[in-house]
């Protein structure tokens with residue numbers, strides 16, 4: 001893609017969607033943009049933007065597409081098992097009521113997995129603060145409503161948890177029960193521009209920063225370190241590694257887990 005064309009798209013996306021594409025890896029974004037334009041049927045970007053600029057639905061669709069909201073419950077099962085068996089017991093010993101932040105929570109699979117796990121470990125009535133944020137408001141609305149999630153999306157949830165924490169809708173889909181929905185505070189939040197919460201025990205940010213340029217990633221990890229309390233844990237995605245963890249104030253706490261140094 002020519003630089004001039006990409007600059008035009010970045011300008012329009014910034015203006016219409018309030019998303020700064022400069023922070024995202026260019027080759028990946030450009031590949032996705034090309035596919036999107038092709039599928040849209042418009043001959044070029046100026047015509048495309050003219051057609052969608054007053055159409056909130058089309059704008060929100062483009063934003064969803066660009067920010068990519070694929071997710072699943074207990075994504076990377078073995079990492080969630082490690083979280084349950086090693087990380088959470090340690091955190092709960094220090095703090096019986098945890099402050100958890102799922103940053104880039106998409107359609108809610110991640111914060112619901114965390115809320116269900118905590119409910120199993122500490123009982124249904126222990127109050128933890130679970131904050132779930134994303135830049136994508138339509139994904140947040142969906143998550144806030146507890147779904148519904150299609151049957152294949154809940155396939156890897158153990159059957160005892162599925163029957164305890166979900167109800168089946170008339171259409172055969174699955175909605176998270178209200179008791180669990182109420183445990184999560186869903187909030188719109190842009191990791192690139194909004195202030196971060198503080199004193200977090202467990203910060204889960206998975207498969208979000210992979211789309212960002214290296215300098216943006218480093219800056220975010222620094223902010224994550226500040227958002228955690230000393231001893232707090234950062235849980236990252238399966239393919240994410242903090243190469244400069246020590247310089248950012250972290251030590252390893254297992255594969256995909258980093259502890260803010262005390």
Ligand SMILES: C[S@@+](CC[C@H](N)C(=O)[O-])C[C@H]1O[C@@H](n2cnc3c(N)ncnc32)[C@H](O)[C@@H]1O
Pocket residue numbers: 067068069070071072075103104105106107109110133134135136139189190191192205206207208237
């Ligand atoms: C691939 S999903 C990851 C969902 C979940 N964390 C997981 O691992 O399954 C990436 C999410 O990051 C969100 N995202 C992208 N850019 C963001 C930003 N600047 N601020 C907050 N969220 C962002 C997207 O809207 C999307 O929901």
